[in-house]
Structures are given as C-alpha cells and as structure tokens.
Amino acid sequence: MTPAFKYWSEFFAMGGYGLYIWLAVVLTLLALAGLILHTCMQRRAILQAIRRSHSREQRRRNVQESEASL
Numbered sequence: 001m002t003p004a005f006k007y008w009s010e011f012f013a014m015g016g017y018g019l020y021i022w023l024a025v026v027l028t029l030l031a032l033a034g035l036i037l038h039t040c041m042q043r044r045a046i047l048q049a050i051r052r053s054h055s056r057e058q059r060r061r062n063v064q065e066s067e068a069s070l
Helices: 008-016 018-069
Strands: none
Touching: 008 018
C-alpha cells in the first residue's frame, strides 16, 4: 500500500485545492459546533421551563390543600 501523499505539505496543499478543501472542512466544523451549542442551550431552556412549571404546579397544589383544610 502506498501513501497518497509523500509529505505533509502535499497533504495540506491537496494538489492545489487545499484552500477550498480546508475552508470547507472548517466551515463544516463551525456549523456542527454551532448546532451542538444551540442544542445544549435549547436543552437547558427546556429543562428550566419544566422545573418552573413543576414548581408552579406544586405551589398551586399547596395553596389548594391549605384552602381545603380551612
């Protein structure tokens, strides 16, 4: 098996198309990183909304129980 590139500089140059190839790689990685960040932020927001809703429901139940005991 022979390697496709003899030297690292040839690998990074990609036969003269290195700029376009590496730019595409960088933009793809940036897009994926953005999606991961967005997903993490959405997850955090959803979990906070669930916690607030649960807390609000618990407070409502406590008020109803205290009114019922009067």
